[in-house]
Amino acid sequence: MKMKILPREFYSRNTVKVAKDLLGKTLIRKIDGYTLAGIITETEAYRYKDDPASHAYRGITERNKAMFGEVGKAYVYFTYGMYYCFNVVAKSESIDAGAVLIRALKPQKGIPKMIQNRKTSVVSNLTNGPGKLTQSLKITKAQYGEDLAQLSTLYITEGILPDKIVSGSRVGIKNGADKLWNFKISV
């Protein structure tokens, strides 16, 4: 069976809703003829003026301008001087900015290649964090603004139907910790 790519309209909705709906979907990454794929198992929503934890909260900058751009595109940012984090731009049409952080994946395809890209052989430790999955899938600034709603080297397709969604407080932030915008599933 062939997986369909999620259409752009999918991302043109409330950021929190999109974050929830992305669980169980499949992230596909193509490099040098290899195909890497994983099921999205953890996401976080970051919005705009109502969300002090969001990069967009203080307005547009060189780094976060993708969050203000077209939905369905990749927002990749560099943090802590060494790690990339991968987001998908998603927001309602009436909102100016918003994105969903992909925090964790369950590896499906190309696991040996992921092991090569990272420096561990522990599969369970391959893509279970935002900085780790970008290493495994070789996502860098080069993928900034990549369109995930069309066939390319990085896109998202339909996947499995998630069983039970657990929501909690977002990780690593101070402000806005009261918002339960972290979502995960157990696969």
Next chain:
DNA sequence: GCAGAGATCAGCT
């Protein structure tokens, strides 16, 4: 098994 330091870039209070 868990707490703490270090690595080191972009954007600020």
Next chain:
DNA sequence: GCTGATCTCTGCC
């Protein structure tokens, strides 16, 4: 200059 949407390695607080 300091802080962060992080991860890995070290030492036993």
